[in-house]
Amino acid sequence: MxxxxxxxxxxxxxxxxxxxxxxxxxxxxxxxxxxxxxxxxxxxxxxxxxxxxxxxxxxxxxxxxxxxxxxTQPQAQSAVLEINDIEAEVRSLNLAYSFALKRSETRKATAADVRLLEVSPGTRVLSMTCVHFAGTRQFCVEERLINLANVPEAETADFASLPPGQWLIRQVPWSTAEHRIRAVSAPADMASMLGISKGTACLVVERRTWSGLGPITQVRFTYPGDTHALVARFTPASQ
Structure with a gap:
């Protein structure tokens, strides 16, 4: 023995x-x-x-x-001042990663798209919704707009096999990014995609990125509030 x-x-x-x-x-x-x-x-x-x-x-x-x-309930962490890869976040929890492209649509920018992406009315954009999984559980929902005027190759990219965030990081250099973070109560459609109850507290991270050409993408990640934390490391401001 x-x-x-x-x-x-x-x-x-x-x-x-x-x-x-x-x-x-x-x-x-x-x-x-x-x-x-x-x-x-x-x-x-x-x-x-x-x-x-x-x-x-x-x-x-x-x-x-x-x-x-x-x-245990895995607790993911994202750095506020970095652009992280969702797959890397999931694998840091020692969980298997997968994703599903739920919706993809090419269209002329709506009034909401113009506001979110800071583009001219009528600009062609690609709108997508993905669900990312950690093991068998929903990890987060990704709702993304891509400016096809500055990233035309995105229109023919295979986002059913490669997450849009990974594709953009590899294909399009960015120069500036902006994060907005807030808490929301999950509406019915979001709760359904995340496999949680309507009204559950969620963490929303919205990000916009630009390159020398102008706006590249706007994305909103929605996480169940009890499974994610944001971390920022900083130093004292110079006197």
Whole structure:
């Protein structure tokens, strides 16, 4: 038994991590008790305890006295002063990433588009809505406008296989960005896309970027409020 423990330790760890990362065991799921896992894997309870300790240290589970161990609710962090990749945010939580393009439309700029993107009336824009996933759970909704006058190649890009944010970072150098951050209560359509209840508190991050040519894109990310935090690092202003 002792000689097999190191192998069993890694096997149990990999099995549990796999179930958490894949979403099979979602946040809040209670793991089997240590005595039951020991019986399942035919090993000592000490081996299981070491696995659970390692999972807790990595932030994947939370151990509650007298209640058991539970899958934690992942908390993503974005830097306010940076343009982050949603996939990188998800993978930083040790969760599998995927996304779905829900809507894509090329049109002349509406009055709302003109205001959001700072373009002239009639400018052709690409409007898209995507849902990003962490494991099997919705991570955020992306609503994006792209100025086709300055980024014409976006009209033929395959955004069903590559998220628009990643494509823009790779294809279009930007020189200036602006972030606006606010809290909202999810309306019915947004709640449905995020898999949450109507009225749930959400964090909204709106961003506009420019290049030397002018406006490039305007995007609104909506996150469930209990799964995301924004971080800014700064230094004292010069006197």
């Amino acid at each position: 002792i000689g097999r423990d190191p192998t069993l330790h890694q096997r149990i760890l990999s099995d549990i991590e796999g179930k958490i990362v894949s979403g099979e065991w979602p946040p809040g799921h209670r793991l089997p008790f240590e005595v039951d896992l020991a019986a399942q894997y035919d090993c000592s309870r000490m081996t299981v305890n070491k696995v659970m300790t390692q999972l807790a240290k990595s932030g994947l589970i939370e151990r509650r006295k007298k209640s058991g161990s539970f899958v």
